[in-house]
Amino acid sequence: MILVDIGNTHFHIKDKKVYDLKKIKKFNEKVFYISVNKKKEKKLLELNPNAVNLKNYINFKTEYKNLGIDRIMACKTVKNGVVIDAGSAVTIDVMQNGVHKGGIIMPGIFAFKEAFVKISKVLDVEIKKFDLDKLPQNTNKALLYGSVGAVLKIIKSFKGPYYFTGGDGEFLCSFVNGIYIKDLVFRGMEKTIKENYDNSFTKR
Amino acid sequence: MILVDIGNTHFHIKDKKVYDLKKIKKFNEKVFYISVNKKKEKKLLELNPNAVNLKNYINFKTEYKNLGIDRIMACKTVKNGVVIDAGSAVTIDVMQNGVHKGGIIMPGIFAFKEAFVKISKVLDVEIKKFDLDKLPQNTNKALLYGSVGAVLKIIKSFKGPYYFTGGDGEFLCSFVNGIYIKDLVFRGMEKTIKENYDNSFTKR
Numbered sequence: 001m002i003l004v005d006i007g008n009t010h011f012h013i014k015d016k017k018v019y020d021l022k023k024i025k026k027f028n029e030k031v032f033y034i035s036v037n038k039k040k041e042k043k044l045l046e047l048n049p050n051a052v053n054l055k056n057y058i059n060f061k062t063e064y065k066n067l068g069i070d071r072i073m074a075c076k077t078v079k080n081g082v083v084i085d086a087g088s089a090v091t092i093d094v095m096q097n098g099v100h101k102g103g104i105i106m107p108g109i110f111a112f113k114e115a116f117v118k119i120s121k122v123l124d125v126e127i128k129k130f131d132l133d134k135l136p137q138n139t140n141k142a143l144l145y146g147s148v149g150a151v152l153k154i155i156k157s158f159k160g161p162y163y164f165t166g167g168d169g170e171f172l173c174s175f176v177n178g179i180y181i182k183d184l185v186f187r188g189m190e191k192t193i194k195e196n197y198d199n200s201f202t203k204r
Numbered sequence: 205m206i207l208v209d210i211g212n213t214h215f216h217i218k219d220k221k222v223y224d225l226k227k228i229k230k231f232n233e234k235v236f237y238i239s240v241n242k243k244k245e246k247k248l249l250e251l252n253p254n255a256v257n258l259k260n261y262i263n264f265k266t267e268y269k270n271l272g273i274d275r276i277m278a279c280k281t282v283k284n285g286v287v288i289d290a291g292s293a294v295t296i297d298v299m300q301n302g303v304h305k306g307g308i309i310m311p312g313i314f315a316f317k318e319a320f321v322k323i324s325k326v327l328d329v330e331i332k333k334f335d336l337d338k339l340p341q342n343t344n345k346a347l348l349y350g351s352v353g354a355v356l357k358i359i360k361s362f363k364g365p366y367y368f369t370g371g372d373g374e375f376l377c378s379f380v381n382g383i384y385i386k387d388l389v390f391r392g393m394e395k396t397i398k399e400n401y402d403n404s405f406t407k408r
């Protein structure tokens with residue numbers, strides 16, 4: 001079984017126990033996928049025409065309209081707490097008793113960096129650890145506080161535990177007393193597959 | 205007396221009681237200016253070679269290294285509170301008893317909008333009023349919360365009063381119990397000129 005999570009920027013692939021960013025290819029095993037990028041999805045389906053889109057098999061409670069399938073999967077195995085997927089965007093979703101209560105989208109850390117440089121070349125932030133409790137006294141710390149710090153402030157405004165995933169998840173997690181789970185989205189996909197084990201798609 | 209505040213994107217000019225965004229020209233009166241943009245500053249000086257750069261006449265208490273001259277001027281007339289200049293970037297500076305305690309730089313509202321669209325065309329936020337106390341239940345509100353909301357959360361994490369200026373100052377001000385002062389930077393420039401009235405630059 002191969003799991004593919006097609007993000008805005010990358011293909012994330014779980015091949016047996018290994019999950020990583022990879023180029024897409026023709027797989028010999030059954031492929032299950034989710035996608036937020038139509039162009040990349042088309043490429044996957046050209047090479048693997050029988051790949052199953054898990055969006056058709058979702059069982060997830062929320063009043064949020066058109067919640068991204070990647071966010072649903074990241075939240076699916078979390079009963080209570082905040083789920084943060086820090087990729088090209090940072091999504092922050094709040095779960096209570098297995099119900100999705102709403103969520104927030106912020107720019108990813110790299111998107112913040114790019115946005116600053118576009119305003120002025122002087123605003124080229126170096127991303128590193130800093131103290132969120134100290135008022136910045138120089139440009140780099142002011143930019144760090146206004147990007148990484150802003151993301152953390154929003155996260156901390158909700159009750160934990162805090163579950164992080166995504167490329168910058170480990171970095172953000174190091175600021176709060178959080179839990180970093182590299183394969184959180186894949187766990188949601190696996191749960192979805194298990195829930196639908198008796199459904200038609202596993203028999204196709 | 206003409207006051208010119210050269211920002212990252214615009215020339216802001218105060219000509220007598222009128223302050224506005226204008227094209228730069230040769231002025232017949234004495235010109236005082238501040239600048240964060242060397243190229244635009246050069247243009248001003250080509251047309252007005254005797255224009256006085258107020259950065260050489262600053263009297264301002266801070267431990268912040270290389271604090272932008274525009275931020276100094278915006279803070280100069282505020283004794284206590286938070287000073288927010290919302291232009292292409294949003295700067296948030298904290299004043300206590302006339303002393304600058306530190307500050308934060310965030311992307312401007314338009315920079316957030318651009319950053320989101322660059323991540324995905326789907327993330328095209330429409331900037332408008334929203335309720336900061338409600339967890340977003342759709343994409344536009346999630347993006348508003350993660351941009352405008354993040355700026356407001358950072359601002360509100362400090363004790364007011366909140367003084368807003370800049371192109372998006374009035375909009376941001378409407379969310380908190382703040383004070384919008386269109387010519388806050390010019391007020392600081394005027395104060396600086398008064399403080400230096402007996403100094404050499406007024407006699408040149």
